[in-house]
Amino acid sequence: MRRSRLPLLAGIGVLLFLYLPMVALVAQSFNASRFGGRWMGFSLKWYARLFENRPIWDALWNSLFVALVGTGVSVVLGTLSGWAMHRYRGGLQRVHHSLVYAPLVVPDVLMGISLLLLFVNSGVPLGLGTISLAHITFCISYVAFVVLGRLQEFDDSVLDAARDLGAGWWTTFWRVVLPMLAPGIASGAVLAFTLSIDDFVITFFVAGPGSTTLPVHVYSMIRHGTPTLINALSGLLMAVTFGLVLLGQRFIRQSR
Amino acid sequence: MDAYFRLDGIRKAFGGHEAVKGVSIDIRRGEVFSLLGPSGCGKTTLLRIAAGLEAPDAGGVFLDGEEITGLPPERRRINTVFQSYALFPHMSVWDNVAFGPRVARRAEAALRPDVGRMLEMVGLAGRAEARPRQLSGGERQRVALARALINRPQVLLLDEPLAALDRKLRQRMLLELDRIHDEVGITFLYVTHDQEEAMSLSDRIAVMNAGRVEQIGTPAEVYERPASRFVAEFIGDTNLMEGVVLDGAAGGVRRLEIPGLGEVLAARGRDSGAGERVLVSVRPEKLHVSRGSLPPGSGRNVIRGRVEDVSYRGAETRYWVRAGALRIAVVEQNARLQHGERPPTWDESVWVGWHADDAFVIGSPAGGETG
Ligand SMILES: Nc1ncnc2c1ncn2[C@@H]1O[C@H](COP(=O)(O)OP(=O)(O)OP(=O)(O)O)[C@@H](O)[C@H]1O
Ligand SMILES: [Mg+2]
Numbered sequence: 001m002r003r004s005r006l007p008l009l010a011g012i013g014v015l016l017f018l019y020l021p022m023v024a025l026v027a028q029s030f031n032a033s034r035f036g037g038r039w040m041g042f043s044l045k046w047y048a049r050l051f052e053n054r055p056i057w058d059a060l061w062n063s064l065f066v067a068l069v070g071t072g073v074s075v076v077l078g079t080l081s082g083w084a085m086h087r088y089r090g091g092l093q094r095v096h097h098s099l100v101y102a103p104l105v106v107p108d109v110l111m112g113i114s115l116l117l118l119f120v121n122s123g124v125p126l127g128l129g130t131i132s133l134a135h136i137t138f139c140i141s142y143v144a145f146v147v148l149g150r151l152q153e154f155d156d157s158v159l160d161a162a163r164d165l166g167a168g169w170w171t172t173f174w175r176v177v178l179p180m181l182a183p184g185i186a187s188g189a190v191l192a193f194t195l196s197i198d199d200f201v202i203t204f205f206v207a208g209p210g211s212t213t214l215p216v217h218v219y220s221m222i223r224h225g226t227p228t229l230i231n232a233l234s235g236l237l238m239a240v241t242f243g244l245v246l247l248g249q250r251f252i253r254q255s256r
Numbered sequence: 257m258d259a260y261f262r263l264d265g266i267r268k269a270f271g272g273h274e275a276v277k278g279v280s281i282d283i284r285r286g287e288v289f290s291l292l293g294p295s296g297c298g299k300t301t302l303l304r305i306a307a308g309l310e311a312p313d314a315g316g317v318f319l320d321g322e323e324i325t326g327l328p329p330e331r332r333r334i335n336t337v338f339q340s341y342a343l344f345p346h347m348s349v350w351d352n353v354a355f356g357p358r359v360a361r362r363a364e365a366a367l368r369p370d371v372g373r374m375l376e377m378v379g380l381a382g383r384a385e386a387r388p389r390q391l392s393g394g395e396r397q398r399v400a401l402a403r404a405l406i407n408r409p410q411v412l413l414l415d416e417p418l419a420a421l422d423r424k425l426r427q428r429m430l431l432e433l434d435r436i437h438d439e440v441g442i443t444f445l446y447v448t449h450d451q452e453e454a455m456s457l458s459d460r461i462a463v464m465n466a467g468r469v470e471q472i473g474t475p476a477e478v479y480e481r482p483a484s485r486f487v488a489e490f491i492g493d494t495n496l497m498e499g500v501v502l503d504g505a506a507g508g509v510r511r512l513e514i515p516g517l518g519e520v521l522a523a524r525g526r527d528s529g530a531g532e533r534v535l536v537s538v539r540p541e542k543l544h545v546s547r548g549s550l551p552p553g554s555g556r557n558v559i560r561g562r563v564e565d566v567s568y569r570g571a572e573t574r575y576w577v578r579a580g581a582l583r584i585a586v587v588e589q590n591a592r593l594q595h596g597e598r599p600p601t602w603d604e605s606v607w608v609g610w611h612a613d614d615a616f617v618i619g620s621p622a623g624g625e626t627g
Contacts, residue, residue, distance in 0.1 A: 160309050161342035163329045165356040165407065175359075179346045 022238060029231035046232035053229065059217035062128060066203075066213060067196040070135035075189045077136070078143025079181065085144070086151040103141040111138065112205030119206060126208030134206045135196045142195060143188035150184030183251055190248035194241070259318070260285035261306075261411050261443055266315035268301055275301045277467035278315070283411075288437055288444040290454040293464030294490065299447040300339060302464075303413050306445060307336050319410060335404035339415040341396045343388040349375070349399050350384040356407040374402040377436065394425050401436070411443045418453060430456055451491045455479070463487045479539075481524065481616060488537040488618055495543070495584050497536045501528050509555060509612050512536065516580025520557050525617030535618050540587040542614035545575050546607050547600050555612040563604050573599065577608050584608060 032043035050056060085097055103111060115134050116126075124130055158180070162172040200215040207216055214237075221230055259282035268276040276298040283289045291299045304310040306317060308329035316325045324332055335356070344352050353374055357367040375381045378398035388396055397417055404412055417433075418426045434457060437444055448454050454461050455475040462472045463486070471483035482488035485496065497514050504510025509523045512534070522536050549558075561579035568590075575586040586608060588599070600606045 155340065155342065155345075157338055157340050157342035158344055160304075160307075160329075161336070161338060161344070162355070162359075164307055164309065164334075164336045164338075165359060165403065166330045167355075167359045168330050171359055175355075176344060180344075 025231055026235045026238065029228075029235040031228075031231075034228065046228045047236075050229055050232045050236070056214075056217065056221075056229070056233065059212050059214045062131075062211060063197055063214040065128060066131050066135055067193050069132045070139050070196040071189050071192045073132075073136045074139035074143050074192050075185060078140045078188060078192070079147050079185055081140060081144040082147030082151060083177075085148055086154070100141050100144050103138045104145070108199075108201035112202040115202065116205040126206060127211040130206045130208065131203055131211065131213065134202050135199065138199075138202065139192035139196055142191050143185075146188035146191060147181060147184045150181055154180065186251040187248060190244065190251065194244060194248075259283060260287075260320060261445070262316075262318040263302065263306060264316045264318065266302065266305055266317075267313045268298075268305060268310065269313055274467055276305070276312075279462075279464075279467075279469050280315075281462055281469065281472065283443060283445060284459075286441050286443055287459045288446060288457055290446045290448060290458040290461045291464055292448055292451060292454040292461050292491075294449055297464045298467040299449075299464060300415055303336070303415050303445065303447055306411070307334055307413055308332050309336075333407075333410040334413060335407050335409040336413040337397070337400045337404050337415065337417045339417075339419070341388075341400040343396060343399055343403070345388050347387075348384065349380060349386050349388070349391070352388065352399055353402045353406055355403060360407070370406055374406045377405075377439065378402045378432075393420050394429060397421065397429065398432075401433075405436070405440060405442070408440075409442060411445060414444060414446045416448050416450075417446075419448070419450070426453070433457060455491075463490060465490070482537060482618055485535055485537075485618055488616075493540050493585055495538045495540065495582075497538070497582060499534060499536060501530050501532045501534060503530050504528070510617065512617075514582075516582060517559050520559075520615065521555060521612035522615035522617050523555065523612040524615065526619055528617060533620055535620070537616045537618055538610055538614055540574070540585040541572075541589075543584065543586040543608055543610045545577060545586045545588060545600055546609070547598075547604060549607050556609055557612065557615065558607055558609040561606060561608055563600050563602055563606055566600075566602055575600065575606075577606060579608065 029046055030042050030044070031039055032045065033040035081096070081100055085093060085100070111134075115130075115137070119126060119130050158176055159172060162176045163169075167175065198215055199213075200219065203213050204216055204219075207213065212220070218230055218233065261283040263279060263281045266276055266279045267274070279298075279302060281289070281291075291302060293299055301310065305312045308317075308324070308327055308331075312325065316323055318324065319332070319334070344355065347355070350371060354367055354371045357370060358364075372381065375384055378401055380395060380398055380402070383391065383395065388399065391399065397420075401414075401417070414433075418429050421429060430453060446454070446457060458475060460472060460474055461478050463470045463478055465486045471478055471487045473481070478487055479491055482491065482494075488494045488496065497517065497520070499512040499514035499517075499520065502511040502513055502519070509521050510528070512520050512522055514520050514536070520536065525536075526534070528534050545563075559579050561577040561584065563575055564578045564583065565574075565576040567574040571590060573588050573590055575588070577584045577586060
């Protein structure tokens with residue numbers, strides 16, 4: 001019996017649609033041409049230029065700083081928030097649930113403007129601090145819901161068992177709750193990190209002068225016309241992102 | 257012997273619904289004591305109060321002469337085998353069993369032989385590295401048992417530990433539990449809704465119904481001398497006949513009038529005065545059914561009826577005999593079948609007989625105390 005070729009063709013079509021732009025971009029990053037477009041021979045010079053470009057590196061360090069602080073803080077707060085939503089029921093928890101849910105659905109522009117208004121009106125100087133605060137704000141929500149998802153399959157009777165076997169509240173938390181939630185917390189952290197690293201809209205609003213992150217910097221580079229550097233940067237970012245995604249999937253698989 | 261582990265006047269309500277309505281139990285040292293009752297009668301609630309996982313609204317818990325009502329679970333020398341086992345899914349079998357000693361800060365070198373011995377005892381020495389989800393139901397149950405027993409508790413609480421197992425495995429685990437109890441000599445408080453389990457394992461049983469204890473006694477006592485209609489019906493099968501007392505001395509043979517059956521003698525059970533309406537319980541295996549007339553010796557009840565149903569079950573045969581308004585269940589051992597007599601069959605007219613000593617009077621038909 002002959003199988004239909006259709007699924008295969010459709011599959012190839014989808015893959016091309018998704019990945020062709022990226023492949024083109026990576027290919028262009030090795031193009032010696034100054035303006036991209038026509039192939040002028042293989043070259044690594046854009047990558048070399050990239051490494052000499054101070055502002056890009058500053059922006060990258062800013063991004064990493066914000067992402068690490070944002071992930072660190074939001075993992076702790078988000079986990080506690082998810083735990084609270086799981087463990088306690090009642091009117092107050094419904095309010096809590098809605099509040100944590102809101103950042104997932106509120107448009108980024110709105111988040112950005114409201115945060116900007118808040119910072120300006122309360123006299124907080126814009127900078128890395130405000131960017132970090134903004135990222136923590138939306139990352140908490142993602143972490144909280146990833147952890148909450150894990151908690152749905154959490155069997156509360158193990159908490160009783162731990163206490164019954166002589167463990168106090170603290171020991172129970174360290175030896176039972178935390179290890180059981182670790183895979184969920186880890187995937188929440190990976191999610192928070194990637195969201196923070198490539199956030200543009202919200203960061204754009206709350207970034208102060210001299211505290212630009214990588215996505216915002218790339219945006220200004222496009223406006224001031226250095227597309228070839230951006231190609232090289234994109235190639236690099238893609239490599240890193242793929243690495244992170246693979247890592248994340250590893251965590252998720254381990255949690256199964 | 258006096259009480260080693262005592263629950264005294266325990267009450268517990270959940271938001272207006274009273275799950276436990278004043279339960280008092282005295283358990284002796286080294287005893288296997290069962291709480292037996294239907295689903296939702298408050299067994300788990302009572303066990304959780306004993307473990308300290310739930311605080312009673314009223315009443316006290318006493319262990320070895322000391323009140324422990326307010327003591328948190330981690331400070332009681334009581335361990336539990338939970339209804340759902342509640343094994344730690346992220347730990348190996350070994351680490352599950354070692355959890356208690358580790359939490360008690362025992363040195364790793366000192367606890368290793370203990371864990372090994374426990375796993376040996378429950379027959380899981382070869383599965384130490386497995387995760388709980390890789391184990392069968394029976395194996396999980398045994399890990400839960402080892403994990404609790406390694407702490408050498410003064411009392412071990414078991415909440416329907418065999419409920420999730422199939423019949424064959426359940427019977428094997430019952431023998432195992434019995435063996436383990438003999439080996440460790442720890443006091444067991446065993447919860448079940450399965451009367452066979454309770455009967456074969458326990459020294460004594462408390463039969464519970466709707467948050468109350470209906471009767472406490474040895475398996476034979478609760479079976480042969482049920483204190484209430486509920487106990488008579490919940491433990492094994494029984495024939496309940498409603499009637500009026502004609503006369504009877506205290507402790508002697510009473511004459512009763514059962515509508516549709518006529519006069520019946522009952523020698524056991526509650527004292528009751530003439531004119532009182534009572535229930536009489538007779539276990540099916542105490543009755544005999546015969547096509548020929550039964551010898552009407554002294555103290556024997558003999559009535560006439562018609563066989564409505566017969567069910568052959570290998571070791572025994574069950575008859576349902578219609579006599580007036582009553583449908584009487586009779587169980588005959590099939591050992592007798594070989595001796596020539598043709599057993600009664602469907603729609604045959606038969607005699608049913610039983611001895612007054614096997615008829616047990618249990619209070620009023622309304623069942624005031626059974627609720
Ligand atoms: N935490 C709780 N909150 C509210 N109601 C509860 C709670 N725990 C138990 N109950 C109620 O108390 C009653 C007794 O429950 P319990 O779990 O003690 O029954 P059980 O005898 O163990 O039943 P089963 O044989 O089904 O396990 C039930 O009606 C149950 O709904
Ligand atoms: Mg229960």
